[in-house]
Amino acid sequence: MKTVNGNEIIQLFESWSPKKYACMPNDPIGLAIGTLNKPVSKVLVTLDVTHEVVEEAIAQGCELIIAHHPPIFMKLSNLRTDNPQGALYEKCLKNDIAVYAAHTNLDVAPGGVNDLLADALQLENRQILDYSYEEKMMKLAVFVPVAESNRMREALAKAGAGQIGNYEACSYTVVGEGRFRALEGANPTVGEVGELHVESEEKIEVVFPQSIKNKVLKAMLNAHSYEEPAYDLFVMDLSTNEQGLGRIGKLKEPMTLQDFAEFVKIQLNVPALRVVGPLDRTVQKIAVVGGDGNKYIKTAKFAGADVFVTGDIGFHMAQDAEVNGLSIVDPGHHVEKVMIKGVAEKMTALCADKKIPVTFIQSTIHTEPFKFI
Template identity: 60%
Template sequence: MKETNGQHLISLFEQWAPKSLAVDGDTVGLQIGTLNKTITKVLVTLDVNLDTVEEAIKNGCELIIAHHPPIYRGMKNMRTDLPQGILIEKLIKNDIAVYAAHTNLDIATGGVNDLLANALQLENIEILEQTTSEQLMKLAVFTPKESTNVVRAALDIAGAGQIGEYRSCSFTSTGEGRFKPSDLASPYIGQANELEVVEEDKIEVVFSVSIKNKVLKALLTNHPYEEPAYDLILLESEVNKMGLGRIGKLPKKLKLAEYAEVVKKQLNVPFVRVVGDLTKEVQKVAVLGGDGNKYIQTAKRAGADVFITGDLYFHVAQDAEAIGLSVIDPGHHVEQIMKHGVAEYMTEVCIQNNLLVEFISSKISTDPFQLI
């Protein structure tokens, strides 16, 4: 096992939850301190407050990964006699960096909303509100037959030819290629100023637009021709669809009151607020961590029987009741599920990369509410 710096560590994290996934205006990424240092211990927390900072200091952490950004709105000053300034001063004095992964971690596959959906025992899970996707491109390249396998393998390694859960997808057809090299050319096959006819294969593969440069580099590095002939075609097909919230089905129908008890148990909360007929059976469930008030209609359109989200407003609850959508509000703090989820995921990533980094799930509850 070897040590690593913060920049490398966060680059591995962002392969899972890239900042580009965050919704417009969200504040994500490095907020306090520097990543240009060795990281051996990381505290994973929902919120950054004085208690969690003390926890990080006690455990010898050089980095905190938080879900809720400690700097969410623009700061006009940083007074060390006010709460936010006191917090930032303490972090800087103890050389602890803070990295925030907010809506990008909500949206990421395996992130907050998938963790919640799995905890709530949902099956056939889909995205509730799509926020992003990528277009597909198709590459068609012509190569001499003896080089077909080499070029095809290089494109495969670069990530081309991945369709859903299938890898190494391609199509090959055979035909005749014709070309006449000039005096200045250095042809792999043929002579200057002589028309050459070659039996060639046409390889066709698809890939997401985001890896176009990587695929082209693999092609040009491994193709034998000085000037390979290829086509790039932008397709209308979408891949890597991602978004906020999840929707799925329970293994069997439950009365709303029964499922509310399941939610309490699975999300480890002392109580939930419920909107709807407690005797009504529910099976199709939508869930969105945090504040999901503006997604009431989205959940209804998706066919949800019940929507699980936090911070439900009084009038939004009335609106949900009017459209026949049951709601279970377990509070905003259920997003704390990310503490164990991120720690577990990143521990595995570091083991795979032979990195000596310990991830610690915060034991501090940052829920400001108490039940009396």
């Protein structure tokens, strides 16, 4: 059977949930413990990394853990193994288990934590609640001999340039004349050293996201026959790949806040939750943010939400929301556990598509610290 390196698995994961999506300053994402440069056949997916979760990984024969909550959140001043947290890291290292954390980048990623929560709440016509990431668009204009224009367009399209919405290989061409005189030491493809040469050329223009600039330029240079290609490169006042935290959408049918709260309990599988607002109020437009959403209360209200579903709401924040007519349903922070099934299924599909033989195991350890009495 093919041996898979841990780096291959994480490269595939980051093609879906890249680190650049992280929206918290100094978010401790990425490899936290161990090494990815080793064979990996089994991966445990979990919300939190606890002693029980690591024991589960050992029992299942996993070489890698993918977690949502980073196991090392604050910088360490020491690494002592005679305290519970240090002993946890020691257990991972002694059993050669690497731990990789995907935190706010997984919150933001399409199909990540917030989309999974919106799926569970059956929100329709959903949009991003708070935009936090975008890529600037660029335009390349390159001048090529007419005979080479098709080859150049194909090379640029293969590199990803010319993708506009649901259309690919988009380009614009203008035919004209290029003039140049090759100096001593030059090795011109056309024309002679010391003589002014006129060449029938096409100007090919393509747009692309800034993140693939180097790839596009490399493809252009490789496809060009000139020793010194002439081209222009512009940063455009346009953006693409806009991403962000939280989702807002509508329920298929309006319901009372009381009924909606009961619906949330069932859909997110929680034993209890907190509710702010009149229980007989009719609601339909719902905003949701996984984890601690205190800082997004005003954003949810401004977006026109009837109810904001999020965790860890503080007392005074709840009062402010109530005064401003925004209802809140707080099912706790731990509802982010939806990522366990979501990540395992997504990565299983991605690996199957690439024929990477890795098994993703969903953790069954309950890591909710709160007990409801």
